[in-house]
Amino acid sequence: MDELKPPQRLLLGPGPCNVPYRVLRAMSTPLVGHLDPLFMQMMDEVCSMLRQVFKTENQMTFPVSGTGSAGMEATFVNLLEPGDTAVVCQNGVFGTRMIDVAERCGAKVIKVEAEWSQPLDQQKIIDTLKAHPEAKLCAIVYAETSTGVLQPIQEIGAYLKDKDTLFLVDTVTALGGVNLEVDAWGIDASYSGTQKCLAVPPGLAPVTFGPKALEVLNNRKTKVQSWYLDLTMLSKYWSSSERLYHHTAPITMIYGLREGLRIVLEEGLENRFERHAAAAGHLAKGLGEMGFGFWAAEGYRLPPLTCAIPPQGWDVEGIRKKLLADYDIEVGGGLGPAAGKIWRIGLMGENACVQKVAVLLRALQDFA
Amino acid sequence: MDELKPPQRLLLGPGPCNVPYRVLRAMSTPLVGHLDPLFMQMMDEVCSMLRQVFKTENQMTFPVSGTGSAGMEATFVNLLEPGDTAVVCQNGVFGTRMIDVAERCGAKVIKVEAEWSQPLDQQKIIDTLKAHPEAKLCAIVYAETSTGVLQPIQEIGAYLKDKDTLFLVDTVTALGGVNLEVDAWGIDASYSGTQKCLAVPPGLAPVTFGPKALEVLNNRKTKVQSWYLDLTMLSKYWSSSERLYHHTAPITMIYGLREGLRIVLEEGLENRFERHAAAAGHLAKGLGEMGFGFWAAEGYRLPPLTCAIPPQGWDVEGIRKKLLADYDIEVGGGLGPAAGKIWRIGLMGENACVQKVAVLLRALQDFA
Incomplete structure (x- = not known):
């Protein structure tokens, strides 16, 4: 060979897009261990920079050890339990994928649809949410990678702010490339990928979970169906002083993300x-x-x-x-x-x- | 920062262990796209080298886009359905983790235990399998990373060869470091990690599935509970001529694994x-x-x-x-x-x- x-x-x-030389160079840095105190410090730095990029104060903001679709799965499996209702918006491949993922969690999915290439009508979504106050979450794609549609979402976030229903947003092709304000827009959970506007190789999925989402997580009646993506355990490694070992973090990818985020924030x-x-x-x-x-x-x-x-x-x-x-x-x-x-x-x-x-x-x- | x-x-x-300079250098190679014909060729090369390292002819041999624990989850979620029986052997952290993962699939777990630091008695496992011919699989850790025990497994594989029960083996701290013969030992499914004896950074989980395992997969009554790890879809990207897009492969990690495998096979x-x-x-x-x-x-x-x-x-x-x-x-x-x-x-x-x-x-x- x-x-x-x-x-x-x-x-x-x-x-993926082309990756800055600085990111590739960072990825060729010799490894430290995933429980090394210096790596813990790097993890904190990455989380802190991700919070700035997501425009959030959410403590629970970190990169999932998989590509963007693992981030999608992480948000759904942690927030849904069998029998829950989920309102999912669909106007492209990734909305369709969200429906599939939600159904694999045993959720009953209420679809809100628009033609591919068209944005969804926020009022129609709000009307659906009014008809389904029992919905555990409402999921939508902010930047549809299959259609190139940038979906307005702020009215939905504002409507859900004082409701029990969580607002879950796919920001894969948005993060670092178009404005996104997780806290100001009332987003309770979001996932992204590294290989789009952050210009880091594929392999990590930045996620963020707000207080309302964590409350839902903490009140679950069943175990999260994925061990690998179980936030109740991942959080003890990523954001507690215990630093409890869960799985071996993809160190080199995190080196790359750290450098990619540095570049993003240097530019502003x-x-x-x-x-x-x-x-x-x-x-x-x-x-x-x-x-x-x-x-x-x-x-x-x-x-x-x-x-x-x-x-x-x-x-x-x-x-x-x-x-x-x-x-x-x-x-x-x-x-x-x-x-x-x-x-x-x-x-x-x-x-x-x-x-x-x-x-x-x-x-x-x-x-x- | x-x-x-x-x-x-x-x-x-x-x-992780220290990574050869050649692997780090390969990981700083500029990216090609995950649907680029040249990347398809690299995927084939990686799969072919993984087959040599696993000592298997299994077509379905490829790296899952996550760390070793994602590999564990991939084998269990694809092979188990709610209500199935699984015999799981436990004499360390990773056997314990397998039980947790199997239970999250809705399986009924029959445990075979040994003291940590001691190997499991193969005859005891075979007796348990005789008592539970309905078991969908028998799972065991070949190289327990929590105890340093190398578990003899060949008698179990030989016993199961003409039975319906699948033989699932954790080879995380074995692959490339101690002898492992997937085909000769009757192993139907196995997962490993890159950051152990392959000396590649953590982030990928090589897996292999044999014909008996694929038959079980193809006869499932329910969808695989994980979209991200669903082999029925992953296989269309990794090992069919369609090359159907599933998720964006972690290209840089695959560059690293390719070089790591080259080094392993050069040495022999x-x-x-x-x-x-x-x-x-x-x-x-x-x-x-x-x-x-x-x-x-x-x-x-x-x-x-x-x-x-x-x-x-x-x-x-x-x-x-x-x-x-x-x-x-x-x-x-x-x-x-x-x-x-x-x-x-x-x-x-x-x-x-x-x-x-x-x-x-x-x-x-x-x-x-």
């Missing part, structure tokens, strides 16, 4: 959001001039991920493969009803800049 | 086992001369992990802390009944050599 020598891809898909969240928005605007302008359409409804487009419809006559999948093979540029294909019809173009982390937009636009001219 | 600059620890605990498994055994023998001799005792029963000691009882009068936990703080040497503390009484000394991966043994023995002389 040969040495590893992949080409230098420009990763403009739905994530608001600067970072502006940079993502500016790059997306630049891309949309260039694509529009070339005759591209856009899938996500206007006014609801997610800056880190543009879902673009190539001009008529273009071989959508063929050109996507050529971009990868000949130009070393990765863009994502469509999922579900958009399969073979759109490209999902990510401008995340350090890729959210005019230079990378210029590379892609110029390459596309060769196919026009 | 400062740059990451941990000290250079010598990791002689129960894992049998050479590697001999090296681990020789280093453990050297350590035991030196410790014995200093008046140390050994916790695990004689004849059943796990070469990669020696559970040593410091001489009377030694401040067991105090000296362990000093070894870390003053000498940058990590050894593990005892768990459960052995807490505060023993040290768990790992000689894994590149640390299984006389040089590292000499460092530790010389440091210990300062406390004699």
